[in-house]
Amino acid sequence: xxxxxxxxxxxxxxVSLVAAACGGGDDDAxxxxxxxxxxxxxxxxxxxxxxxxxxxxxxxxxxQVGVDAESADLLGAGATFITPLMLEWIRDxxxxxxxNYQSIGSGGGIEQFLSENVDFGSSEAFLxxxxxxxxxxxxxxxxxxxxxxxxxxxxSYNDPDxxxxxxxxxxxxxxxxxxxxxxxxxxxxxxxxxxxxxxxNPDVELPDTNLVAVHRSDGSGTTxxxxxYLDDAASNWDLGFGTEVQWAAGTIGGNGNEGxxxxxxxxxGAVGYLSYAYAVENxxxxxxxxxADGNVIEPTLDSISAGPSEIIDDIPQDQRFAVxxxxxxxxxxxxxHWILAWECGYDDDVAESLRxxxxxxxxxxxxxxRDLFYAPVTGEFEQAVLxxxxxxxxxx
Amino acid sequence: xxxxxxxxxxxxxxxxxxxxxxxxxFRAVVLVSxxxxxxxxxxMIIRTTIDAWPVFDAMGIWGFLSGTEWDSGSSRSEVTGxxxxxxxxxxxxxxxxxxxxxxxxxxxxxxxxTNEIAPSGLRKTLASTVDLLAMVPSVVYALVGxxxxxxQIWAPIGQFIADSPLGNLRFFGPPVxxxxxxxxxxxxxxxxxxxxxAICREAFAQVPRDEVNAAYAMGATRWEVMRHVIVPRxxxxxxxxxxxxxxRALGETIAIAYLIGSSxxxxxxxxFGGDAMTSVIVNTFAxxxxxxxxxxxxxxVALFFITMIVNVLARLIVHRAGRFAGDAAL
Numbered sequence: 001x002x003x004x005x006x007x008x009x010x011x012x013x014x015v016s017l018v019a020a021a022c023g024g025g026d027d028d029a030x031x032x033x034x035x036x037x038x039x040x041x042x043x044x045x046x047x048x049x050x051x052x053x054x055x056x057x058x059x060x061x062x063x064q065v066g067v068d069a070e071s072a073d074l075l076g077a078g079a080t081f082i083t084p085l086m087l088e089w090i091r092d093x094x095x096x097x098x099x100n101y102q103s104i105g106s107g108g109g110i111e112q113f114l115s116e117n118v119d120f121g122s123s124e125a126f127l128x129x130x131x132x133x134x135x136x137x138x139x140x141x142x143x144x145x146x147x148x149x150x151x152x153x154x155x156s157y158n159d160p161d162x163x164x165x166x167x168x169x170x171x172x173x174x175x176x177x178x179x180x181x182x183x184x185x186x187x188x189x190x191x192x193x194x195x196x197x198x199x200x201n202p203d204v205e206l207p208d209t210n211l212v213a214v215h216r217s218d219g220s221g222t223t224x225x226x227x228x229y230l231d232d233a234a235s236n237w238d239l240g241f242g243t244e245v246q247w248a249a250g251t252i253g254g255n256g257n258e259g260x261x262x263x264x265x266x267x268x269g270a271v272g273y274l275s276y277a278y279a280v281e282n283x284x285x286x287x288x289x290x291x292a293d294g295n296v297i298e299p300t301l302d303s304i305s306a307g308p309s310e311i312i313d314d315i316p317q318d319q320r321f322a323v324x325x326x327x328x329x330x331x332x333x334x335x336x337h338w339i340l341a342w343e344c345g346y347d348d349d350v351a352e353s354l355r356x357x358x359x360x361x362x363x364x365x366x367x368x369x370r371d372l373f374y375a376p377v378t379g380e381f382e383q384a385v386l387x388x389x390x391x392x393x394x395x396x
Numbered sequence: 397x398x399x400x401x402x403x404x405x406x407x408x409x410x411x412x413x414x415x416x417x418x419x420x421x422f423r424a425v426v427l428v429s430x431x432x433x434x435x436x437x438x439x440m441i442i443r444t445t446i447d448a449w450p451v452f453d454a455m456g457i458w459g460f461l462s463g464t465e466w467d468s469g470s471s472r473s474e475v476t477g478x479x480x481x482x483x484x485x486x487x488x489x490x491x492x493x494x495x496x497x498x499x500x501x502x503x504x505x506x507x508x509x510t511n512e513i514a515p516s517g518l519r520k521t522l523a524s525t526v527d528l529l530a531m532v533p534s535v536v537y538a539l540v541g542x543x544x545x546x547x548q549i550w551a552p553i554g555q556f557i558a559d560s561p562l563g564n565l566r567f568f569g570p571p572v573x574x575x576x577x578x579x580x581x582x583x584x585x586x587x588x589x590x591x592x593x594a595i596c597r598e599a600f601a602q603v604p605r606d607e608v609n610a611a612y613a614m615g616a617t618r619w620e621v622m623r624h625v626i627v628p629r630x631x632x633x634x635x636x637x638x639x640x641x642x643x644r645a646l647g648e649t650i651a652i653a654y655l656i657g658s659s660x661x662x663x664x665x666x667x668f669g670g671d672a673m674t675s676v677i678v679n680t681f682a683x684x685x686x687x688x689x690x691x692x693x694x695x696x697v698a699l700f701f702i703t704m705i706v707n708v709l710a711r712l713i714v715h716r717a718g719r720f721a722g723d724a725a726l
Contacts, residue, residue: 104682105682105683106683107682107683107684107685107688108682108683111685111686114472128470130471130472130473131472134472134473210571212571212573215659217653217658217659217660217671217675217679217680218679218680218682218683219468219680219682219683219684219688220683242470243683244468244680244683244684244688245467246465246466246467246660247659247660247661248661249659249661249662249663250661250663250668251659251661251669252573252575252657252658252659252669253575253657253658253659253660253669253671253679254575254658255653255654255658255679259654262542262543263574263575266542266547266574267573267574267575
């Protein structure tokens, strides 16, 4: 059943993409598959399939997107976090490269990359030193990391009483800092009227709703970004960080961003963390965060882009880094998304396709990224990324 | 046999050389079919146990079964995390038994009603309606559970129980969450209802009509006949159906993964979120490093042995009680 619908969606997409390719490769006005706004309701079956795949809320964890494997120039696998954007890039890329991207999760992406089943991997966590050493043995050359976009994780909540209290106080959204969020996830803070939260929101008559922290039950790059932030910024966080951590007793889990979103929307008193795009799509209340400079920042497209641009000078050459300590006007919970590729061992045409596709994505794909609430790679850092992309297959 | 009748129309019973050859061939085919089940099963157990061995080795088998910490490591070659499967084993058993508590009496009731009380016109409709429940894919149960049942029915009932004097017991204590053992047990009860009902009906139908009629002739009421003749006579069948239901409950995955709260923790309360063996596997395998996969396979092995123990227990109960008839259902 599941397999069938996935295949059906994939083949429909394949048909639509082949149609796009046959249409001269350009974004013909007459081509129904080109640059369709995901919100536009259309009747054609092609667009239905396309909408289903492009709409982040409907995306299945392991939904296969892009064209089918036989006709793909490139085969990639990895993070679900980037899938909506990857889809848009695949559909609209000007070099006209066919990419089959399998959205199987960061861990799966790393596995597939290291076992050389795919041309590129994708992940929100960079390779550990152990994996890096193993990778060098596998192919006898370096795996390359490069960033293709930044994403943000927001803290969302569901409590009509709190919304009413905020409105009465004339405050736009609840203000939290890293310690307060860590306290909620440690089940030390169990209601809104806890002193730690009251201190941050002095004007609000906070209700005593019983809080339930909701985390991801599946291994997730979103969890990685969220816990890495807490690990860095919160003084009371000792669970470490990773795509999966050992959550405190008294919290509950939801499967995927959509699972956490559903839980947060239904369970009164729920506090969850979501990829920014999901919170926007589902219209869930999100908290403003206090960043490293003590500024209260609402999550917006500008504020989530501010963090990465602030630390750009400090990004090491191998691009294994975390976006931490964001101050200024930047929203603090931000993370990078990496593409993994090899420095050697590709066929020339595959390497050429890889370089062309990702060069296009990081230079020309910025607007698509912003449309979907990702922060694109820009400015000087863009050149650093392009330099990394040029290393693909250079050690042959 | 068919070919023999073609060449020799008067009667199909004479021996032919083809028939004699067909006999051993048929036996070989049947033998291969029968052994293939065992081979597949053995291959699965051996393979998963070998793959899971590093985890059992690092944690100790008892440590793995009784540990309450589950902290997945990211190593590709050795066991670095902590793997204690108790929260999952506890959750699986808890929701399965609560589900049985609801489903078995309900199934017996439905079966008795359809077999003994319902007018014959209603009988078929009722039976096929229950069977229809078995055909609904479990992901549909999950969605209906998430968006309807738990909001409208289960959580309010849970809240009512938690607010009542029963709520003073830790097990029934507040808070009442939407994703909880309670929700998972309720969806399981619905999902295992059809199989238990079908087997109970089958078992009740096996009760000799003479005995039933004799009881009526002695002046027994309908209730007395059901209570003292039909149900005791079908005990083995009821146990068998229950065990099949339990088997399904232990192995159910998607609906549980969405409703139990998947926290990788355990909680003593019924209305709080927890985790189960199948749900942690389905939730985390996609993103696990190799050592995490081994640990999930170890859960699979543990689940296999739990299922086996349940089956053996069921056989023992049936064997002890099943000196009567009724074994047909097994």
